[in-house]
Amino acid sequence: MNFASDNAGPMHPSVLDAIVKANTGYEMPYGNDTIMARVRDNIRATFEAPDATVYLVATGTAANALALATYTNPWDTIFAHRVAHVEEDECGAPEFYANGAKLTLVEGAGAKMDPDALRQVIIGTGQKDVHSVQRGPVTITQATEVGTLYSLEEIAKITTIAKEYGLKTHLDGARFANACAALGCTAAEMTWRAGIDMVSFGGTKNGCAGVEAVIFFDPEKAWEFELRRKRGAHLFSKHRYLSAQMEAYLSNDLWLELGAKANANCARLVKGLEAINGAEIPDAPAANMVFALLPRAAHRRAIQAGAKYYLFPADAPLDGPDDDLIRCRFVCDWSKPDTEIDQLLALLRG
Amino acid sequence: MNFASDNAGPMHPSVLDAIVKANTGYEMPYGNDTIMARVRDNIRATFEAPDATVYLVATGTAANALALATYTNPWDTIFAHRVAHVEEDECGAPEFYANGAKLTLVEGAGAKMDPDALRQVIIGTGQKDVHSVQRGPVTITQATEVGTLYSLEEIAKITTIAKEYGLKTHLDGARFANACAALGCTAAEMTWRAGIDMVSFGGTKNGCAGVEAVIFFDPEKAWEFELRRKRGAHLFSKHRYLSAQMEAYLSNDLWLELGAKANANCARLVKGLEAINGAEIPDAPAANMVFALLPRAAHRRAIQAGAKYYLFPADAPLDGPDDDLIRCRFVCDWSKPDTEIDQLLALLRG
Amino acid sequence: MNFASDNAGPMHPSVLDAIVKANTGYEMPYGNDTIMARVRDNIRATFEAPDATVYLVATGTAANALALATYTNPWDTIFAHRVAHVEEDECGAPEFYANGAKLTLVEGAGAKMDPDALRQVIIGTGQKDVHSVQRGPVTITQATEVGTLYSLEEIAKITTIAKEYGLKTHLDGARFANACAALGCTAAEMTWRAGIDMVSFGGTKNGCAGVEAVIFFDPEKAWEFELRRKRGAHLFSKHRYLSAQMEAYLSNDLWLELGAKANANCARLVKGLEAINGAEIPDAPAANMVFALLPRAAHRRAIQAGAKYYLFPADAPLDGPDDDLIRCRFVCDWSKPDTEIDQLLALLRG
Amino acid sequence: MNFASDNAGPMHPSVLDAIVKANTGYEMPYGNDTIMARVRDNIRATFEAPDATVYLVATGTAANALALATYTNPWDTIFAHRVAHVEEDECGAPEFYANGAKLTLVEGAGAKMDPDALRQVIIGTGQKDVHSVQRGPVTITQATEVGTLYSLEEIAKITTIAKEYGLKTHLDGARFANACAALGCTAAEMTWRAGIDMVSFGGTKNGCAGVEAVIFFDPEKAWEFELRRKRGAHLFSKHRYLSAQMEAYLSNDLWLELGAKANANCARLVKGLEAINGAEIPDAPAANMVFALLPRAAHRRAIQAGAKYYLFPADAPLDGPDDDLIRCRFVCDWSKPDTEIDQLLALLRG
Incomplete structure (x- = not known):
């Protein structure tokens, strides 16, 4: 993940x-x-x-x-x-x-x-x-x-x-x-x-x-x-x-095909993120990357299960109120399997 | 070549x-x-x-x-x-x-x-x-x-x-x-x-x-x-x-094995160059590269047959007295087959 | 001036x-x-x-x-x-x-x-x-x-x-x-x-x-x-x-004496600028320089009489409504005579 | 000096x-x-x-x-x-x-x-x-x-x-x-x-x-x-x-006048240096600077009397055989008085 x-x-x-x-x-x-x-x-x-x-x-x-x-x-x-x-x-x-x-x-x-x-x-x-x-x-x-x-x-x-x-x-x-x-x-x-x-x-x-x-x-x-x-x-x-x-x-x-595939992967992810309770997506993700504000509890579950993605700030702690929003960046390349996306989303949803 | x-x-x-x-x-x-x-x-x-x-x-x-x-x-x-x-x-x-x-x-x-x-x-x-x-x-x-x-x-x-x-x-x-x-x-x-x-x-x-x-x-x-x-x-x-x-x-x-192989290839080449009539090898070639002074006629034959190597100066002309010495650089890597070395030497020998 | x-x-x-x-x-x-x-x-x-x-x-x-x-x-x-x-x-x-x-x-x-x-x-x-x-x-x-x-x-x-x-x-x-x-x-x-x-x-x-x-x-x-x-x-x-x-x-x-003199010159100027109808002085001038927003008419009179000072932006036109405020910078060094300061102020006052 | x-x-x-x-x-x-x-x-x-x-x-x-x-x-x-x-x-x-x-x-x-x-x-x-x-x-x-x-x-x-x-x-x-x-x-x-x-x-x-x-x-x-x-x-x-x-x-x-004056000063110095026993002047001094090879004894006298000029190498010692030649650089500007030149020459001559 x-x-x-x-x-x-x-x-x-x-x-x-x-x-x-x-x-x-x-x-x-x-x-x-x-x-x-x-x-x-x-x-x-x-x-x-x-x-x-x-x-x-x-x-x-x-x-x-x-x-x-x-x-x-x-x-x-x-x-x-x-x-x-x-x-x-x-x-x-x-x-x-x-x-x-x-x-x-x-x-x-x-x-x-x-x-x-x-x-x-x-x-x-x-x-x-x-x-x-x-x-x-x-x-x-x-x-x-x-x-x-x-x-x-x-x-x-x-x-x-x-x-x-x-x-x-x-x-x-x-x-x-x-x-x-x-x-x-x-x-x-x-x-x-x-x-x-x-x-x-x-x-x-x-x-x-x-x-x-x-x-x-x-x-x-x-x-x-x-x-x-x-x-x-x-x-x-x-x-x-x-x-x-x-x-x-x-x-x-091939470049265009892979770009489109990465975008589609990200769109699948975005759709799932939007459905997470309390999540916010400030910018309109249009390519293969999304910044989402996620409740700390969701974020904590994903990280503890081994998911890797960047935080802003980088040292945002796992400890703290469950509902605090944490700024997370997710990027999909062309190779990302649907199963992995869905696995991440399942974790985030809890 | x-x-x-x-x-x-x-x-x-x-x-x-x-x-x-x-x-x-x-x-x-x-x-x-x-x-x-x-x-x-x-x-x-x-x-x-x-x-x-x-x-x-x-x-x-x-x-x-x-x-x-x-x-x-x-x-x-x-x-x-x-x-x-x-x-x-x-x-x-x-x-x-x-x-x-x-x-x-x-x-x-x-x-x-x-x-x-x-x-x-x-x-x-x-x-x-x-x-x-x-x-x-x-x-x-x-x-x-x-x-x-x-x-x-x-x-x-x-x-x-x-x-x-x-x-x-x-x-x-x-x-x-x-x-x-x-x-x-x-x-x-x-x-x-x-x-x-x-x-x-x-x-x-x-x-x-x-x-x-x-x-x-x-x-x-x-x-x-x-x-x-x-x-x-x-x-x-x-x-x-x-x-x-x-x-x-x-x-x-592997690095050492390939280095030794390249050196051996070059040694084979050097031995052949030394046997060419009129050729001079000023420095003692010890690794995988040799600078040789070759009679223009030998050089001309090799170039005209498609051999590639560097000259010093780069624009030394093919035309001119046959016996003039031309400064040529030959480099062998590990992959150089003996046949190619021998082919070059045959051309140079004329 | x-x-x-x-x-x-x-x-x-x-x-x-x-x-x-x-x-x-x-x-x-x-x-x-x-x-x-x-x-x-x-x-x-x-x-x-x-x-x-x-x-x-x-x-x-x-x-x-x-x-x-x-x-x-x-x-x-x-x-x-x-x-x-x-x-x-x-x-x-x-x-x-x-x-x-x-x-x-x-x-x-x-x-x-x-x-x-x-x-x-x-x-x-x-x-x-x-x-x-x-x-x-x-x-x-x-x-x-x-x-x-x-x-x-x-x-x-x-x-x-x-x-x-x-x-x-x-x-x-x-x-x-x-x-x-x-x-x-x-x-x-x-x-x-x-x-x-x-x-x-x-x-x-x-x-x-x-x-x-x-x-x-x-x-x-x-x-x-x-x-x-x-x-x-x-x-x-x-x-x-x-x-x-x-x-x-x-x-x-001497450095301190001249610094104090330049400041005093500027203070005299500031006092006069504050008295100009419509003028504004946004920052508190504390040394030898003052930025003032001056009505264009005042500024125009000074410039046309030969006064030299910087404008922001540099190309602010002399033409235009009299009451528009123009951002002007005035600097006094130690050598500036009171008479010159007063002459400038007189022009600005109109 | x-x-x-x-x-x-x-x-x-x-x-x-x-x-x-x-x-x-x-x-x-x-x-x-x-x-x-x-x-x-x-x-x-x-x-x-x-x-x-x-x-x-x-x-x-x-x-x-x-x-x-x-x-x-x-x-x-x-x-x-x-x-x-x-x-x-x-x-x-x-x-x-x-x-x-x-x-x-x-x-x-x-x-x-x-x-x-x-x-x-x-x-x-x-x-x-x-x-x-x-x-x-x-x-x-x-x-x-x-x-x-x-x-x-x-x-x-x-x-x-x-x-x-x-x-x-x-x-x-x-x-x-x-x-x-x-x-x-x-x-x-x-x-x-x-x-x-x-x-x-x-x-x-x-x-x-x-x-x-x-x-x-x-x-x-x-x-x-x-x-x-x-x-x-x-x-x-x-x-x-x-x-x-x-x-x-x-x-x-004025630039030309002063350049000529400096050159003349140097020429006076060169003439004197040439007359020193054992001295050599390798390059033809044509402007306002002269490099001279001077016997150590001459050099020692000048330095000990307070003359200032550069040596090459900079750390050439005063001690050593009297006849060794030391490389010295002398430069004259327009302001150099004849008396100072002559004083230096007198010291060098011994």
Whole structure:
């Protein structure tokens, strides 16, 4: 009963198979493998972006930090939501890769930037000439860190404001597939057609072992990105094993299928949580993650039976009044069996 | 006929098997997987170092840069051989990770630091009080970038000088197994018993897909390393796949067996090269790599038949007098079949 | 009628005299001048801190950034008020000098950290183990960026919280003298006796040409600071001219006298502003700076007569309804004549 | 008898006067002072470069590091002579300001880059695609760190090679005036007419208290430089005191007059040194500095009488055979009286 994260599950069998198949003979290293050539084509086709520049790295943090750094001067600030992964969960990797740039935090309900709030912080930045840090890119997370989604219109609102001020836009798509599946849109619609300039396209949380694509719709900084990736020690010599994962992930839209499956798993869980006496679900869970306020008694039963999930705050005690609400995060990946979901729900219901 | 690098070959079947076996159920992320606990024990046993701190990353550049940065202030300089990988092949990753530290180059034949030269540059550094950069760690590469080896005595000479000046010592062991197998020594003898403080223990070039261990014999900076690794985006969420590779690699000393096999392959190649009319082999090849000066005609035949290997300079032309000597690098990994070696030699012999 | 900033005025005659007197013969460079030895003693006496480490730099930004960086790891975050100079007016210098560290913003009325708000952000930082940036020093500005003051008790509350979590504390004293004069306390009382670990002691805004002292009450990181200062290019060869300014500034407590004079000038201005029909003064001006909301008509008259001061936002138009309130900042230094203050007030009154 | 450095002497009276005169009334801060407007014009006239961008900073290290960083990516390497000030005397400031860029050292007699050696290291850099650091700017020091000079032809040879590879060129002119005076050329001839793109034009060592101009002949990166200067904490609020120094320094070509005077002082010293029994002067001293190999007995007499100058190595002992040659550096600034020179020579002669 591990609902801690979508990074706790295994690779999808097709992804594993691809690694096994790739494990033969000699291949040119450092991204010059024959598989990567196909991956590049496939991503361009998937995103309907024939000129896009495509790179693979092994962690989501690397994808975000390298992509953002490529368009952030050291004296710039990146506009991100207060609870964005780049702000809260990367130990300052964006600041490190961008040589000391800042992050400016934007508020908004449901972990989504409020467009007016974004406009206000953009206006407020760079007012003081050389004394201020300057305006850098805007990054949004889709699906968000609390499992909500920007609609296509909401993305477009954000990017329109960014472009009004000449700013680049980045989409942290560690859970890109979940978002795309939930919105029922294409990869192109959720990105460049909505004004996004660069994407971290996640595989790791959705059936791969460790692979993320960085996609720039404008190739102008391709060479710079390659230097940054190498200098950051993220260029794999045996790159074929990244390529193989991504090829399998793209093949027959496996990414979308797995994203949809994870969402369905979560929907089953949400439905059950809503039925628990006293439980509250503040944000509208739209992808594969749900934050629920659960009565301590329910929570206690689940934990004591060995269920794993995150609490906020992390040290919320099991002891205390039964009816107190505890903030719990549950994440489902594509591999989560219905039986396990139902088992958790049974425990919570008591 | 790919002799370009030991990063061009596949995983050893046991390493692949370990990945396949690891691909089941849920595991705690970020190095808290159950496999990693065993890997830690196994590395400590292999190095006879029960207190060592052990971490895994996926690239050799990450291992080197993160290990060195942990013991290098931004105003320090790292002492490295002029042709060390950290100097020539990492696009400045050590400087990046050490926040702008320098490298001071040490001369020495066969890509090995001359102890007197090392002492001289150490003395010459930091003479000018606050105006000079300060003395940082000493790093050596074993096996070296030209396929030679430091003897245990030679390592001890280097580390003794370093310690005389209070400096830490690092061993870049991207080809650790080849060196250990060639010297017929233990991992402990080649490292802490010879005065080494930290090691990059390579798996990628010797049968793994992408895994390197960073080992500190003194655990005092363990927490700092963990923060640096995360901040550098090198902490894997699905860490089990790194752990699995390393577990298989350590099991029954597979690492040593594969290192010895690669060395034997290279010895076969060297023997054949020595027999080629006009060929010269300047350094004594002792591991799995050989630099040879080959008559252009021999080289031309091999290239035209599709052989792959590196030239120095990279753009040495095929056209020109037949007898001109061309500097060629050949690398054998464990997987190289005798037939392929013999085929290359036949071409070179003409 | 220049009320733009206390950096717009001249040196006090005593400070200029000291430069003139210093301009004879040869002096050892880089802080080894004979004047600096006296300055060191004098600052230690002034702060009743015989073991303090004392350094001079030429800009306030350098003092803040170098002091903070000395106690901030790259993966740490500095706790600062939302409108602190280090956040708003230094183009990311603290982040640059601290190799990519973050700033975490703390709220609080009158540009002063609310102690509870500080505690909350400290608790909220570093909850996520290696994924979070870690807790770094707490910095407060005294006098604040809006001309208010922390009482000694308020400083102690902040530093007590910081120490509860093991954090270092820094006081940005670009306007140290104004604060000390207004509070009627000693330099020791406002710093180490109230729990402050390091101070930027400003001279530039208060009668000097360009000199600030960095004072560490614990000398443990003295050598590191010296390396950081040199590496940051802030070590002056002809250091005697910094020393001379500071010596004159300390002599007979000139710093305190000038701070008191500047405060008195501002008090005269505030009294007049309060008498203006429709004007509002939101924060309690306690040092040498006042933010006032002035009817546009009053503001228009002053500007059109050539008065200089800052507006927030900077581009607030002169055109518009007469009664609209415009946010204006006025700063007085020690040199401001009463006549100029009265002239401005006369214009504003209309 | 202080011959330690040209940073040990006082300001020229005209420069001091300018500071005194500037010390009246209010001036716009941060480089917007009225004096700076005249300085800008005067430097453009002096360099016959009407489009040049001109900035002032207070230290030579700041001038060099900021200028170079503006044209150096973090993954680039700067080509500098092995004994250049940027390599040996700035504690890694160029690496810090350029966010971790490297320096690649070029050999050459008399502290001057050998053009062939430069070409070879340029060719040798960036051979390995993304694995290598990339080629950055070429910087030369004029006059050099051993008091020699590049002829105009020699400068042109260096810059021609740089431009052949598309590299920018920088001239570290901490002793610009001495070089210009010695060569009898114009500022334009020694810089842009010889292919130099950016200049650190030193005032500090030649009669000022602390001011250096950074001059870019192409203004394309002006705004970036301004941000870098502020972020580096090198933008002075009371900038008028930098401007005043520079204005006096430029007025009636005082800079050239003082450079010539310092050179003449040194020539007098050199002539005397050459006459000392057993003394050797390896490099041809052409500006205001001389390195001499002096018999220990001569050196001992001077030191024991209180003379100050630098030794290489710094700890060369006074005890030992009288005839051993000790490497001594003597520097004369414009203010050095003949009597002091003669007094030193008398001591050395014995």
